[in-house]
Amino acid sequence: MLGTVNRILLGILGLVLLAAGAALLTAFRPLGGRHEPLLTAATRQQYWHAEGWWWWAVLAGLGVCVVLALWWLLAQLRRPRLGALVVDTGDGAFAVLRGRALEEAVAAEAGALDGVARCSVALGGRQGRRGRRGAPRLQVELELEPHAVPADALAALAGPVLNHARGSAGLPGLLAEARFRITSHRARRVT
Incomplete structure (x- = not known):
């Protein structure tokens, strides 16, 4: 039962992340070509220059998400019950x-x-x-x-x-x- 729930949740989470990534790439995709950066220096300065803490908060949030994901993965691999x-x-x-x-x-x-x-x-x-x-x-x-x-x-x-x-x-x-x-x-x- 737990394995089925985990697979369903992983599938839903994967689809949500895939859709969010595709939406971000299409929304911020520059028209200059594939070698252009997603956020140009002018865009970064325009939106987030005044708040220097913003990038650190984003990186800290992503780091916490990665640590939680690794902890969850290790918890799934550990089998507390004898089969x-x-x-x-x-x-x-x-x-x-x-x-x-x-x-x-x-x-x-x-x-x-x-x-x-x-x-x-x-x-x-x-x-x-x-x-x-x-x-x-x-x-x-x-x-x-x-x-x-x-x-x-x-x-x-x-x-x-x-x-x-x-x-x-x-x-x-x-x-x-x-x-x-x-x-x-x-x-x-x-x-």
């Missing part, structure tokens, strides 16, 4: 378990616990030395109902839910981090 896990089947062969399937299974089982209103799960991996992925790690966010006891929800999550996940993934240990929130509720009106 798949390799599971040893015990007979010398291996199976591939999709990370999304494990996330959905854990979320469904944890969401069915007593007192849990909503659950979201993300499967990630710690970065090991030399950039290799280390042990997989679950990040579980539970939204508890107002009457729920957090200690009971944590015990149920740490016990059966994570044991099922470890067993199905064939992992001796599966690190997990749980975050709890309480659902806000409004008092009922009595008439």
Whole structure:
């Protein structure tokens, strides 16, 4: 979903920038030929000579845009989630378990616990030395109902839910981090 949204936004942004560049080139294109500058010295002096800060502000704004674009690009290249896990089947062969399937299974089982209103799960991996992925790690966010006891929800999550996940993934240990929130509720009106 995020990849599709990113592609659509990039396409729209690219078309807008292309149209803006074409409009600027046709509006400011000198009639003297292709070797003439876009803004002649007379034009620059006429419009922006009195404000010497103008060019520095434009350059600073463009620099900020470039830094933000590079930051966004690096954020897109970083993959915080594991796509798949390799599971040893015990007979010398291996199976591939999709990370999304494990996330959905854990979320469904944890969401069915007593007192849990909503659950979201993300499967990630710690970065090991030399950039290799280390042990997989679950990040579980539970939204508890107002009457729920957090200690009971944590015990149920740490016990059966994570044991099922470890067993199905064939992992001796599966690190997990749980975050709890309480659902806000409004008092009922009595008439």
